[in-house]
Amino acid sequence: MSIPVLKFDAVIVGAGGAGLRSAIQLSEAGLKTAVLSKVFPTRSHTVAAQGGVAASLGNSEEDHWTWHMYDTVKGSDWLGDQDAIEFMCKKANEVVVELEHYGMPFDRTDNGKIYQRPFGGHMSNFGEKPVRRSCAAADRTGHAMLHAMYQRNVKANTQFFVEWMALDLIRDEEGHVLGVTAMEMETGQIVIFHARATIFATGGAGRIFYSSTNAFINTGDGLGMAARAGIPLEDMEFWQFHPTGVAGAGVLITEGVRGEGGILRNSSKERFMERYAPNAKDLASRDVVSRAMATEIKEGRGCGVNKDYVLLDITHLDPATIMKRLPGIHEIGIQFAGVDCLKEPLPVVPTCHYQMGGIPTHYSGRVVMPKDGDMNSVVPGFYAGGECACASVHGANRLGTNSLLDLLVFGKSAGDSAVEDLKAGRAHRELPKDVADKTLARIAALDNRKGGANVHETRLAMQRTMQDHAGVFRFGDMLKQGVEKILEVEKAARQLEIKDKSQAWNTARTEALEMENLIEVAKATMISAEARKESRGAHVRDDAPDTAEFPNGRNDKEWLKHTLFSPVDNSITYKPVNMQPLTVEPVALKTRSY
Amino acid sequence: MERADYERLRWRCIRRALLELDITLTRFLDGGGFDKLSDEEQQAFVELADMEDYDLWDLLTGKAEIDDPRLAPIVALLRKS
Numbered sequence: 001m002s003i004p005v006l007k008f009d010a011v012i013v014g015a016g017g018a019g020l021r022s023a024i025q026l027s028e029a030g031l032k033t034a035v036l037s038k039v040f041p042t043r044s045h046t047v048a049a050q051g052g053v054a055a056s057l058g059n060s061e062e063d064h065w066t067w068h069m070y071d072t073v074k075g076s077d078w079l080g081d082q083d084a085i086e087f088m089c090k091k092a093n094e095v096v097v098e099l100e101h102y103g104m105p106f107d108r109t110d111n112g113k114i115y116q117r118p119f120g121g122h123m124s125n126f127g128e129k130p131v132r133r134s135c136a137a138a139d140r141t142g143h144a145m146l147h148a149m150y151q152r153n154v155k156a157n158t159q160f161f162v163e164w165m166a167l168d169l170i171r172d173e174e175g176h177v178l179g180v181t182a183m184e185m186e187t188g189q190i191v192i193f194h195a196r197a198t199i200f201a202t203g204g205a206g207r208i209f210y211s212s213t214n215a216f217i218n219t220g221d222g223l224g225m226a227a228r229a230g231i232p233l234e235d236m237e238f239w240q241f242h243p244t245g246v247a248g249a250g251v252l253i254t255e256g257v258r259g260e261g262g263i264l265r266n267s268s269k270e271r272f273m274e275r276y277a278p279n280a281k282d283l284a285s286r287d288v289v290s291r292a293m294a295t296e297i298k299e300g301r302g303c304g305v306n307k308d309y310v311l312l313d314i315t316h317l318d319p320a321t322i323m324k325r326l327p328g329i330h331e332i333g334i335q336f337a338g339v340d341c342l343k344e345p346l347p348v349v350p351t352c353h354y355q356m357g358g359i360p361t362h363y364s365g366r367v368v369m370p371k372d373g374d375m376n377s378v379v380p381g382f383y384a385g386g387e388c389a390c391a392s393v394h395g396a397n398r399l400g401t402n403s404l405l406d407l408l409v410f411g412k413s414a415g416d417s418a419v420e421d422l423k424a425g426r427a428h429r430e431l432p433k434d435v436a437d438k439t440l441a442r443i444a445a446l447d448n449r450k451g452g453a454n455v456h457e458t459r460l461a462m463q464r465t466m467q468d469h470a471g472v473f474r475f476g477d478m479l480k481q482g483v484e485k486i487l488e489v490e491k492a493a494r495q496l497e498i499k500d501k502s503q504a505w506n507t508a509r510t511e512a513l514e515m516e517n518l519i520e521v522a523k524a525t526m527i528s529a530e531a532r533k534e535s536r537g538a539h540v541r542d543d544a545p546d547t548a549e550f551p552n553g554r555n556d557k558e559w560l561k562h563t564l565f566s567p568v569d570n571s572i573t574y575k576p577v578n579m580q581p582l583t584v585e586p587v588a589l590k591t592r593s594y
Numbered sequence: 595m596e597r598a599d600y601e602r603l604r605w606r607c608i609r610r611a612l613l614e615l616d617i618t619l620t621r622f623l624d625g626g627g628f629d630k631l632s633d634e635e636q637q638a639f640v641e642l643a644d645m646e647d648y649d650l651w652d653l654l655t656g657k658a659e660i661d662d663p664r665l666a667p668i669v670a671l672l673r674k675s
Contacts, residue, residue: 038609039606039609039610039611042611042646043609043610043611043647044611045611046611047611047612047647047648048611048612048613140648143611143646143647143648163605185605186598186602212613213613214613215609215610215611215612215613215616216608216609216610216613216616216620217609217610217611217616249613249617250613251613251614251617328655331655331656335614335617335618336614336617502597504598504601505597505598505601505602505604505605506601507601507604507605507608510605
């Protein structure tokens with residue numbers, strides 16, 4: 001079968017913040033650049049980021065990038081690479097000001113500067129007191145950012161392929177990346193994008209969990225493609241969770257609900273937080289509340305048919321107070337839980353929010369992997385930025401407002417590195433003879449398989465396995481079982497069947513292809529989490545508790561290292577954390593406490 | 595509505611920027627809400643689905659109101675769905 005080949009200097013997969021930021025660098029350098037996206041760019045999930053973008057502009061009070069760096073290293077629980085963190089924090093002002101020049105409508109102070117607000121974990125003078133570092137555009141920061149960058153790309157002649165799904169990474173025998181195979185949804189046509197540089201900016205894969213704040217689009221397509229091409233995934237055990245999402249839906253319930261007097265209850269209506277935090281009770285920190293909820297569920301005191309959620313009760317509060325102080329909560333209850341929260345408690349569960357791990361990259365945005373004894377050997381022609389990549393700046397946990405900063409800084413740096421490599425003479429390499437065979441075989445298998453697994457049921461089995469066995473609070477025995485279970489789900493995911501065989505707008509096929517990506521991420525997460533026998537950042541294990549020898553359960557002697565999960569044989573290797581910043585003294589190890 | 599047009603619309607409803615809209619619109623389509631609409635109402639739904647996520651979400655949560663007599667009844671239906 002003859003497959004059309006489209007030739008570009010660069011192909012970027014994903015048109016959220018990181019993809020658009022990369023594309024600006026390439027197009028403005030005069031390079032022929034294609035951006036592929038499953039949806040129109042301003043429908044990317046970056047839209048959902050409301051909080052702001054961190055930069056030590058110092059517009060409202062004194063601030064310094066070294067303070068931001070300290071906060072980020074501490075937030076990462078010292079798993080973040082300090083060279084990458086220095087790079088990001090130092091670059092923050094530049095990328096924010098650039099964005100302002102692109103037309104981003106930042107909130108302003110009376111004297112016209114970018115207004116900055118405080119945000120959790122961002123402090124002045126190395127952890128002393130909160131600092132105003134977050135730059136926002138009302139509560140639509142991500143949305144405004146995408147619009148500004150999309151316009152800039154239109155001006156720079158970036159070529160958009162909207163409603164196209166990238167399917168597989170093309171690598172030759174020497175390991176060079178030469179582009180991707182992709183499918184135009186409108187026609188079902190498979191096309192080869194042959195490029196000198198390939199940049200992944202495909203976002204996170206939060207849909208591996210049953211309860212996730214992520215939009216349905218976050219199916220880890222870039223991670224799936226990288227894994228199928230033999231590229232390892234880094235630190236996949238680290239996922240940020242929020243304590244209260246609506247069970248079964250994932251929609252966030254603000255922590256303000258507990259602040260206003262909301263009470264968490266188990267299946268026997270017990271106010272269980274009294275046992276876990278006798279003083280703070282329901283107002284204990286996120287970590288403590290999440291762990292208590294997970295423990296209640298694990299020990300069989302959850303609610304519902306599957307005993308897999310707890311209740312957030314505000315029925316004792318004055319309805320007028322609820323409507324006034326917690327606007328929207330009543331609608332959320334009705335829309336997403338089918339519950340009138342004035343009369344009945346809301347079903348809630350710790351909910352996945354952000355993926356810290358991803359495709360391993362250097363801070364220049366170049367993808368790296370172990371080769372011939374070098375743990376960080378560059379994969380020629382391949383770059384990544386944003387949530388799909390692991391630079392690693394978030395390490396074991398991410399600070400709020402650092403995700404928008406990550407996609408700006410590393411989107412730009414991936415673009416810059418690609419421009420540099422192309423200008424240095426990187427040419428189009430010859431496509432392998434079997435270039436699209438694997439993609440075509442996957443599509444054909446989906447179209448022809450009879451008696452295979454149902455996509456919806458397989459996805460549900462994966463999501464439940466991940467939620468139950470590798471959720472916010474992890475148990476050694478559950479993780480062990482989880483590995484077996486997810487490998488079983490993987491077998492089903494390799495045998496998916498779809499009923500719709502049509503070419504045009506076959507959404508069943510698209511969802512099956514997304515499922516094949518999700519399972520790669522789920523497997524990497526479960527196996528990496530089972531293997532890491534300490535608690536660090538967002539990876540918290542019941543069998544690695546807080547002790548005098550290991551505060552917070554963190555064991556730097558054995559576990560101050562990055563996980564690299566190899567999808568080829570499900571094996572794990574580790575590589576050292578880079579504790580050496582570029583120009584300043586390292587942030588020395590200490591116990592993370594706030 | 596032709597199959598291809600419907601599937602295009604469906605894709606644009608099940609892959610939104612905001613999870614809240616993914617859930618609401620998917621439920622409406624897959625629950626048969628769309629099939630019950632007249633041709634004209636279906637066209638109005640397509641227009642709503644084309645809106646920016648926050649604008650549509652504000653309508654569905656009552657944070658914003660819409661005057662257009664063609665679109666308002668569909669918004670009311672979605673609010674109840």
